[in-house]
Amino acid sequence: MTELIQFDPKKQLFILSNAATTYLMEIVEETYxxxxxxxxxxxxxxxxxxxxxxxxxxxxxxxxxxxxxxPEFLPFEFPFAHQGDYRNSAISIQRENSETLTxxxxxxxxxxxxxxxxPNLPHARAxxxxxxxxxxxxxxxxxxxxxxxxxxxxxxxxxxxxxxxLTNKSQQTIQLQKLLSASLDIPYEQQLSTTFYGTHQKExxxxxxxxxxxxxxxxxxxxxxxxxxxxxxxxxxxxxxxxGDVHALSLIYSGNHEITLERDQYNQLRVxxxxxxxxFSWKLAPDETFCSPQALLSYSDQGFNGNSQNFHxxxxxxxxxxxxxxxxxxxxxxxxxxxxxxxxxxxxTRLIDAADELGFETVVLDxxxxxxxxxxxxxxxxxxxxxxxxxxxxxxxVDYAKQRNIGFGIWFEPEMISPNTQLIREHPxxxxxxxxxEPILGRSQYILDLTNPEVQQFIIETLAKTITELGVNxxxxxxxxxxxxxxxxxxxxxxxxxxxxxxxGLYQIIDTLTSTYPNVLFENCSSGGGRLDPGMLYxxxxxxxxxxxDGLDRQQIQYGASYLFPISSMTGHVSDVPNHxxxxxxxxxxxxxxxxxxxxxxxxxxxxxxxxxxxxxxQHIQQYKEERTxxxxxxxxxxDSPFDSNLCAWLFLNQEEVILYVxxxxxxxxxxxxxxKLPVLEATSYYQEAKTQQIYSGSELIxxxxxxxxxxxxFLVHKIKLKKL
Ligand code: DGJ
Numbered sequence: 001m002t003e004l005i006q007f008d009p010k011k012q013l014f015i016l017s018n019a020a021t022t023y024l025m026e027i028v029e030e031t032y033x034x035x036x037x038x039x040x041x042x043x044x045x046x047x048x049x050x051x052x053x054x055x056x057x058x059x060x061x062x063x064x065x066x067x068x069x070x071p072e073f074l075p076f077e078f079p080f081a082h083q084g085d086y087r088n089s090a091i092s093i094q095r096e097n098s099e100t101l102t103x104x105x106x107x108x109x110x111x112x113x114x115x116x117x118x119p120n121l122p123h124a125r126a127x128x129x130x131x132x133x134x135x136x137x138x139x140x141x142x143x144x145x146x147x148x149x150x151x152x153x154x155x156x157x158x159x160x161x162x163x164x165x166l167t168n169k170s171q172q173t174i175q176l177q178k179l180l181s182a183s184l185d186i187p188y189e190q191q192l193s194t195t196f197y198g199t200h201q202k203e204x205x206x207x208x209x210x211x212x213x214x215x216x217x218x219x220x221x222x223x224x225x226x227x228x229x230x231x232x233x234x235x236x237x238x239x240x241x242x243x244g245d246v247h248a249l250s251l252i253y254s255g256n257h258e259i260t261l262e263r264d265q266y267n268q269l270r271v272x273x274x275x276x277x278x279x280f281s282w283k284l285a286p287d288e289t290f291c292s293p294q295a296l297l298s299y300s301d302q303g304f305n306g307n308s309q310n311f312h313x314x315x316x317x318x319x320x321x322x323x324x325x326x327x328x329x330x331x332x333x334x335x336x337x338x339x340x341x342x343x344x345x346x347x348x349t350r351l352i353d354a355a356d357e358l359g360f361e362t363v364v365l366d367x368x369x370x371x372x373x374x375x376x377x378x379x380x381x382x383x384x385x386x387x388x389x390x391x392x393x394x395x396x397x398v399d400y401a402k403q404r405n406i407g408f409g410i411w412f413e414p415e416m417i418s419p420n421t422q423l424i425r426e427h428p429x430x431x432x433x434x435x436x437x438e439p440i441l442g443r444s445q446y447i448l449d450l451t452n453p454e455v456q457q458f459i460i461e462t463l464a465k466t467i468t469e470l471g472v473n474x475x476x477x478x479x480x481x482x483x484x485x486x487x488x489x490x491x492x493x494x495x496x497x498x499x500x501x502x503x504x505g506l507y508q509i510i511d512t513l514t515s516t517y518p519n520v521l522f523e524n525c526s527s528g529g530g531r532l533d534p535g536m537l538y539x540x541x542x543x544x545x546x547x548x549x550d551g552l553d554r555q556q557i558q559y560g561a562s563y564l565f566p567i568s569s570m571t572g573h574v575s576d577v578p579n580h581x582x583x584x585x586x587x588x589x590x591x592x593x594x595x596x597x598x599x600x601x602x603x604x605x606x607x608x609x610x611x612x613x614x615x616x617x618x619q620h621i622q623q624y625k626e627e628r629t630x631x632x633x634x635x636x637x638x639x640d641s642p643f644d645s646n647l648c649a650w651l652f653l654n655q656e657e658v659i660l661y662v663x664x665x666x667x668x669x670x671x672x673x674x675x676x677k678l679p680v681l682e683a684t685s686y687y688q689e690a691k692t693q694q695i696y697s698g699s700e701l702i703x704x705x706x707x708x709x710x711x712x713x714x715f716l717v718h719k720i721k722l723k724k725l
Contacts, residue, residue, distance in 0.1 A: 004132045004153045005111050014109070014134060016151055017041060020158035021299050023151070025077050025136075026050075029063065031105045033077040033136060033149075035185050038160075039245065040301050049187075060084025073266050075185030078138070078149055078164065080104055087270050088215065088262050090183035091166070092277075093284075094175040095143055104138035104147045111135075116150045116163065116294075120504050122252050122538030123163075123294050124318045129156040144170035159314045160297040164274075167289040176282040180258075180274030181251060181295035188267040194234040194248075194304075195259070196560055198227040201548035201581055203529035204560030206643045211263050219258035219276050223447075223483030223499055224526060225533035231273065232564050233259045239303045241638050242679045246300050246307040249273045250564060252319070253293035254535035255503035256280070281496035296534065304563065305637050305680070312566035312636065315537060320569065323518050324541035326633060329568070330361035330407055330474065330521070331621060332601035337549070337575050339605075341368035341375060344389040345397065347607075352401045354606045358614060359621040362407035362474050364601075369394065369410065376480075377444040380416040381423035383462050398470045409474025409521075410466065414459045415506070416445045416480070429489045430455050432502075442481030449488045450505035451498065459509050467517055477510070477540065479526040503535075510539045523571065532561065542571050542599050549575035549603065551586030551715055554594045555642040555663055559650070567652075568632040572598030574620070576605065590717040592620045593661050596631060597650065600624050630654050637680045649676050658687065658722040660706075666714050674718070677705035682724070690721035 006015045013036070016023040024036040024045060037049065055061070059070035060083065071085040081089040082101045094100050112133045115126045131154040138147040146169055152161040162182040168174055194208045195218050204227075218229040225231055234248035249271065251257050256276035263269055273295045282290055296314070300306030316325055333355045335343055343365060355363050371386045373379040385393050398408040417424055417431060419441070424431065432447040433439035439446055448455050467475065486498040493501065514522055524531065524540035528547035536543065543565075546557045554572065561570055572595040577585045595601070606617065624631070634654040640662075642648035648663040662676055681687065683699040696706070701722075708718050 001130050002155070004130070004155060005134045005151070007109060007111070011047075013045070014136070015045070016134065016153045016160060018153055018155055018158070021160065023153070023160050023297075027106050028074070029066075029069065032071075032074060033106050033138065035075045035077045038184065038186070038247065038297065039299050073264075073268065075268065076183065078104070078147065078183055079185075079270070087264055088260055088272060089178065090180040090272060090274070091147065091164070092178040093143065093145065093166075094177060094281075096172045096174070100177075102140045102143055102145065104140050104145070107137045107139040109134060109136045115152050116161070118163065118291055118294060120507060121291065121293055122319075122507060122535045124152060124161045124252070124296075124314075125322070127317055127322075129154050129317070131155065143174070144168070145174070154318065156317065157314045158299055158310050161294050162297060163294045164292045165289055166284065168284040168286055171286055173283060173285045176284050176290050177280065178277035179290060179292050180272050180277075181292040182249065182274065182297065183270065183272045184297075186269050186271065188263050188269045189237055191235040191237050191269070193261055194236065194563075196230050196232055196563070198230075198529075200227060200527050200530065201546060202553065203227040203532065203546050203557050204230065204563075205556060206560055206641075211261055211269065213263050213265070216261045217258060219256070221256050221276055221278055223255060223486060223502060224479065224531045225254050225257060225535070226482070227528070227530045227532070229259075230529075230564075231257045231259065231533055233261070233271070233273070234304070234307065234563075235269075235271065236304070241305045241641070242303045244301065244303050246304055248298045248307050248311075250296045250298070250311070250534055251293055252296065252534045252538065253503070254506070254531050254533050256499050275500060279496055280500065281494065282500070283494060283497070293535070308563050308638070309635065311564050315534065315569065316566050319534060319538055320541045321514065321518075321539070324521070328628065329542060329599050329632070331359070331624065332362045332364050332409065332474070332571075332573075333360045333606060334364040334366055334476075334573060334601060334603045335368075336366035337573075337580055337603040339368075341373060343368045345392065348397050349400060350607045352397065352404060352406060354609075355401075355406055356404040358606060358617050359625070360406065360602070362409050363401055364409035364411065364474060364476060365394070365397075366411040366476065367413075367478075378418050379421060380413055380418040380445050381421045381448070383412070383466065394470055398472060402471070407473040408470070409476060410470065410472050411476045411478060412463060412466075413478040413480060414463060414509075415448055415450060417448050418445050430458075431489070432483065432485060432487065433489060434485045434487045435489060437485065440484040442484065445481060447481065447483060449490065450509070451488050451491050451493075451501040452505075456505055456509050460512050463513055464516065467520055472520065474521045474523065476523045476525055476544070479531060507535075507539070514539050529557070529561065532565070534564075537565070537569055542569050545570045545572070545598070548581045549573055549591075550579040550582040550584050551590045551594055552584060552665060553582065555648040558594065558597060559638055559642055559648060562636060562638060562650075567597065567636045568599055570598040571601060573601045573603035575603045584715075586715045587713075587717075588616060589719075590663060590715050593663070593717040593719055596620075596624050596627070597661060599632065600628075627659060630657055630659060639676060639678070647674065651678065651680070653680065656724055658724070660718075660720040660722070662708060662718040662720070664710065664716050664718070667710070667712050671710045673707040673710050675705045675707050678702060686725040687722040688725055690723065695725065696722075
């Protein structure tokens with residue numbers, strides 16, 4: 001087994017290296033742990049990039065004989081305050097005497113085989129691929145605090161996994177006010193930063209900009225990773241989708257997070273990611289330990305697509321539960337946009353019949369099935385079946401579907417509670433709220449206090465009962481509001497611990513349920529992609545990435561989300577026109593192609609379709625079934641960005657075939673044709689186009705491109721299938 005981690009005692013250098021990447025840290029003056037390099041694999045290293053140090057006015061100089069060494073500009077691996085480093089710190093604490101000073105100095109290290117198994121938090125999974133973990137211990141002798149930095153590297157991935165851990169070895173209780181997962185000091189080289197912003201129905205919007213002096217921060221303090229700023233940041237200089245260096249970071253966490261970029265006076269960049277430190281403080285009693293979530297550091301010299309490939313493969317191999325990795329996901333018909341809350345037994349029976357006729361594999365009963373739930377204003381928490389809508393319950397429907405070899409799925413919003421419910425009357429103390437202020441509603445509902453073990457048990461038992469009694473094979477787990485009063489009425493910990501404790505409660509619940517029901521497919525949803533992050537992906541193999549099913553907006557949303565997430569983890573539905581979110585009229589083929597570019601399903605009234613429309617849907621489903629191995633397990637590459645132009649193009653490929661989708665939005669008279677270059681094909685191979693049987697060389701498709709018709713009409717799609725000869 002080739003070692004992936006080494007320590008060179010002469011150079012005082014930690015070397016993490018595999019076939020794709022190298023990461024280097026140096027111990028300086030037996031004290032400071034400094035960052036030296038992260039990027040493409042190096043064969044050897046002799047400090048060629050180590051900047052010559054120079055004495056600077058105003059710079060603190062801890063060593064009298066070496067005034068050129070100052071924390072003001074040293075590239076720290078995990079910086080702390082009050083030592084002369086005035087940049088953003090990665091850790092801060094407060095002791096009983098109210099001092100916030102620390103001096104974490106290098107102490108020792110260990111190299112372990114395998115991963116770092118984080119207790120209670122989602123984390124990179126071990127597989128057959130060889131991996132090693134480096135633990136570097138830093139110690140503050142006055143405060144008696146041990147800081148452990150973890151670095152895991154796998155033989156099969158360019159991604160390095162980092163996290164940190166603080167242990168209180170003193171006799172006094174301290175307050176941990178900040179503990180980030182990773183911090184990196186690297187030279188500023190005119191990089192651009194890429195992040196995503198968004199909102200409900202408009203997730204994953206690309207945000208690329210130059211980096212100015214000072215601080216730039218994105219994050220969430222909403223109690224969820226949020227569609228506003230999902231945990232992703234990339235740095236690139238002149239990278240395109242296909243070439244150039246891209247360094248990207250993400251976080252395996254679903255709650256409050258922060259990502260900070262700081263460009264200092266000396267043109268150095270500090271890049272940080274971790275738990276949001278605003279309003280955070282954690283009591284750490286003697287001998288207690290606090291662990292940060294894991295950060296993912298992904299480097300590629302193959303542009304943004306290369307970097308996305310890193311994430312896609314890492315998530316598939318090391319994050320998604322292995323049972324779901326290659327498992328075929330059912331093609332769903334979901335009731336939501338068909339009737340919203342207006343569901344009933346007769347309708348569901350007819351939906352199952354139509355699903356059977358058209359080739360669907362699972363019928364999903366969305367919101368509205370439990371008592372009195374006719375709008376968003378009621379019933380969350382009272383999870384008993386509505387007797388008026390379903391006089392015989394749901395079991396006969398599940399069985400009816402099963403007889404037709406169709407699965408049955410059900411919607412829940414387990415973390416919520418509505419006013420005027422039996423549950424709130426019985427357990428007013430289960431509501432997340434402050435003791436004195438009236439809690440604020442969001443979508444007419446309150447959030448349950450998931451830090452309370454009784455609430456955790458209630459949710460587990462409620463879902464377990466329904467899953468077992470009905471025998472469903474799918475659960476949609478929704479979460480439709482953000483936190484306003486993150487406080488517990490029954491637990492005694494400080495309010496500043498609440499948001500993280502909520503996440504630990506949530507993870508405990510979904511860990512229990514997903515391991516008790518390994519064959520039930522749990523789909524993550526938070527008004528679409530409101531909690532679309534690697535943390536949820538650890539438990540739930542797929543996410544409903546947006547409530548927006550419009551054929552134009554979805555291009556951007558799917559394009560953006562694919563920077564991080566593999567296609568098999570995103571779901572997309574063909575819905576009706578005019579589109580319910582935008583009123584746009586987009587042709588069926590385009591809507592179908594977009595949904596086919598994800599884990600595909602439908603969300604429209606399939607009962608009322610005309611014979612012709614039924615035929616269209618049938619054919620689409622049949623075709624998707626034939627192609628889904630390639631679509632779900634092949635490689636996905638972005639080609640033309642809908643953020644830049646009127647075109648959006650991407651392709652799927654494996655060793656044998658290619659499916660190319662080109663979405664052309666507004667018809668332009670000027671465009672004689674649409675020219676698409678396919679730089680991800682093999683130059684020396686030949687490809688045959690399915691419709692015309694024309695053979696093209698890989699090199700011509702890469703360099704000349706493929707000229708496609710530009711017919712009149714808006715929002716059209718070209719689907720091109722190529723067979724590798
Ligand atoms: C929000 C989800 O994103 C929708 O798909 C649907 O399930 C509704 N909630 C139901 O209330």
